[in-house]
Amino acid sequence: MRDVLLKYGNKLKPAIPFAGLILLAVVYLFVTDFHPTPFHLTTIINQVAVMAVLSTGAVFIFALGSFDISLGVAMGVSVCVGILAYNAGAGVVGMLFVCLAVGIGVSLVNSVLSSVFRLPVFIMTMAMLTVLTAVLQILIGGKSSLLVPSGIQAPIKAFDNLWVRLLFVGVYFAICLVLFNYTKIGRRNKLVGGSPIVAAQTGVSIAKQTIITFLISGTGVGLAAFLMLTRAQAVSVDTGASTGMDVMMAIVFGGMPLSGGAHSKIAAGIVGSLSIVLVSQILTMLGVSPGLSQVYKAVLFLAVVFVASLSYREKMLSRAIMF
């Protein structure tokens, strides 16, 4: 009986996050009396966009069996430098390139430190979290926040709309989907996540793979920074401080295996981000207090981790790192 359950359970498991998302959408419709307005839809997309882009990029790192906890603060630094560039007259397009350059640059530093010095990614990015927070404080220097002055806000505000968000999320996701599912990059990521030893023995350069992975994720950081900048037009020392954890939650909600590897799914970032935003909005519309709402989300997260962890340990290969 147990074997039968496991057999069908494992077959159905990939569908669970999507089923959960559909269930949440039905509950959402119910809460809105089956009359969602354009505002409801816009709000969902507004709130999903930044996390979806970050999470989609982070899936590549997660697939390696690791996680970059400094993603959020890296985005904060990217936003900050983007604002500085814009205020110096770089224009919106210039600002976008600056955000991308900073996001990719920070990720490159992460990847080099990780691969060249052979530091565990999670531990190394924890150290980077502290460093980047300090960098953000210094860049903001002497102020509690850094703003785009109202007089020159107009060009940025023009990008603060639904279609820009959809375009950014759509294009980035499409590129990541192709890279992850149809190229060597994605296949090798899953192989390394499954077992670094096996990957190394089949000729995969783990150092090279780590650098490529971080570059893809860094592009997501830069794009997310641009989207955040168009929405908030400001940065403070707390910008992105909790985003790293939110991204981790989103990816797990989206059905990503905790160990990464062969069953990693590129859609996990978007599905998880959408699920989290829907849960959050449902709780808000039901009038659940912020404190209870946090408890509710934490319990849901634990429940998802519990389901995701079922039987995965038995299937894992040796994870000893061999260079």
Added chain:
Amino acid sequence: MKKKFSISRRIVAAVMASFIAMTTLSACSDDSDAPDQQTDKHYVIGVIPFNDTAAEQLDWNNYLTEYVAKNYNIEFKFATAPGDAESAVTVVEELKLAGAEAILGIVDYPAAIQKANELEMWYIRAGGLSTLSDYEQIKDLPYYLGTMGPSLDEEYQAGYDMIESYVKDGKKDILVFAAILGLYLPSDMHVFRFEGMRDALVAAGAVYTPPASGSVVEGPGVGEFASGTSGLNITTIYGYPIESIDSTFHDRFTQAVSGKTFDAVAMTAEGSQNVNTWLNGAGITGVVIGEVSSFNATAGEAFETGILGYVVGKYGSSMGPAVIALINALDGHADIMRNADGTGARLTAPFWAANSSADFAAKRAFDDNADPAFNKAIMDKYIVRLNPSVTRTSFIEFAGFSFDDLKALH
């Protein structure tokens, strides 16, 4: 062994499922503590706190839910305190989804206020004045009522009065703790409080030497004081006692107080309990501490135990005028608060101060939620719907009522 593990997992899963179901059901159920229907009109107002757990914020929340909601048929929707501008924008959207028509914000993120304006939600920033740079960004928004709180002059005076009180009491060895200053995180209010303290010390005869940078904002350091003709021994310490923000704070604090004795500590912010603990750790006891915080229960305990000797701050019902401004706006009378030129207003609301446990207790008792300082009898007079003779001038006076004004009206 495996089977036992599996069963325990099922039990955990069952408990989780029950918990989720119970939480959902409790969220769906009606709130039995509904507001009294004392007025015909029902309002839904969102509240954006500056901190979810700060004693000052909790006192404001209690006043809103325990007194205002019941007397004005208002449903308050409390958001989670946002950590940055983007989450503040999200919070505004969520409050709109929750049905809020207006927002009482204890935070000022221009992008969030712009979002509220876009969603046609009235926004008032209460509990403190927006900085001038933030205000300039948003003052023209038609749904921005303005900002209400102690002015920077009040902040300056709070620092000045604290030191003056110490000097009058004959305190000789004073530690000035300029919280936040000397770092990359100064805020206008802390700068002005420190400048008030500095000028009071100079007025007492001390000689001030500014930091090498020439500005307490740029840091590091906040400068030094020599006794001059004051007869005072003044020590300064700056920074922020949070490791992630100011990793050297505790070392500097220990170094600054080492081998010294103090009669009093003057703080530009709150945190008297922590400072007392650190002083005790350095073998220094019996020091009176003054802070800028609020008339909350924690400060009351600190007064009773002799840790606090002076406090200046806000109080629970100081949110009253801001709520009345929102009610007027929702009734179609936003002009009672907004400037004649169509911009959002900057209205001054004074601090309260106490220099003894009895004084503190009396003022806190005066602001009890059964009959708070800003009570219905006073506030009704400034609701245009109930009293059409209210003018913008009288509303500004109402927002600026001092403790003595309110005492006289009770």
